[in-house]
Amino acid sequence: MGKKLYIKTYGCQMNEYDSKMTLEVMQSSGDIQEVSTPEDADIILLNTCSIREKAEEKVYSELGRLHKLKQHNPKLKIGVGGCVATQEGENIFKRAPYVDLIYGPQTLQRVPQLLEESNKIKAVDVSFPIEEKFDLLPLPTAEGPTAFVSIMEGCSKYCSFCVVPYTRGDEVSRAPQQIFDEVARLAEQGVSEITFVGQNVNAYEHPLDGRLLRLSDLIEVTGSINGIERIRYTTSHPLDMTDDLIEAYKYVPELVSHLHLPVQSGSNEILTKMKRNYSRESYLEIIEKLHAARPGIKISSDFIVGFPQETEAQFRETIDLVNTVKFDASFSFIYSARPGTPAAMIEDDIKLPEKKERLYELQSLLDSYQKEYSKDLEGSVQRCLVTGLSKKADSRMQGRTECNRVVNFDFQNTQILGTLIDIKIDKALAHSLQGHIFSQEHIPPT
């Protein structure tokens, strides 16, 4: 009889991708059925994230809860994967001795083997065999019209506040033929929107036929694959926003008019302390070039507020940058020191209430631009990718604009899933848009 597997995912899109791959690796190794609650499982895997302190503590709290399940069912296997696993290693066994296996983001392909080993010993593998991971991953199966495709792993930037280079290793790019095969296979299964993912996705670089292929080349080839209508990529670093990539916005229509390009701070002094290796001016230059290549493109970003010794004046420079770029929906967080990173050694002299005030001000401003952009869409016609049925009402369907806004519209015909249709936007709500089908041109008869 088969085993029931429950995977809980913390953190970013890379982790979501890794969890999907872990499930497929497990399913290709035996009779495995995914279940949606830990209580129903024979095997529980936590795919963790250590980017923020709270996320790490959440994992230990979850392990505490799972301990009770293990007490009732001693045959239950518990595994910890992801970045907390790499960072904490065997320490996890000290705090949670009932854990059976520990694996890193780059060894998820070895989980079936580690589970086997864990019948005899506590199994641990947090090494970085990234090429092996790319080679051994099974070809993914599509789950709807959108899919992530991993094109590189790791990061060699070593920003002073970040643990990723220590938990995922240096940048390694995947062979282009593997990527094209995966995209073609997904397209054959009905996927029309591809998101290339990687910690530093625009650092992609791989030799092929005597030249170095970059992300712009992958985008160009992918745009020509039959069935692919939209291409996104995340997360990118301003330092790798090269001219060839910016040029791709001119000649690849499948590349969406939306880019997530984390700036983190608007102050050059703070950017230097963060070891981001670009300046506010060079970031603005990139934004200008992007607007010239693709008028109307929307930019979103990540921000860290209250970096150690950030002055009020330096924070004002971030606010000023937001008002200059007018970012679309973005992410912002209060700085949280990660042990072992250079920034954790800088004295943090800003009090928490002050950090919270800054965060509140920044988020309110970001929110106002996001709402303004949504409001601007009222009355316009947007090309939307139909992604599924509306979550709220059975008679409605859901699509996504190029800027990833959810649009609900009255219609029900699953034949239009995965197609691009024109929707007129009637109303902007707080977290979504409402609209109606503008043109029946691409709609098959019911």
Ligand code: SF4
């Ligand atoms: S670019 Fe910086 S923040 Fe992003 S993953 Fe690499 S080290 Fe971390």
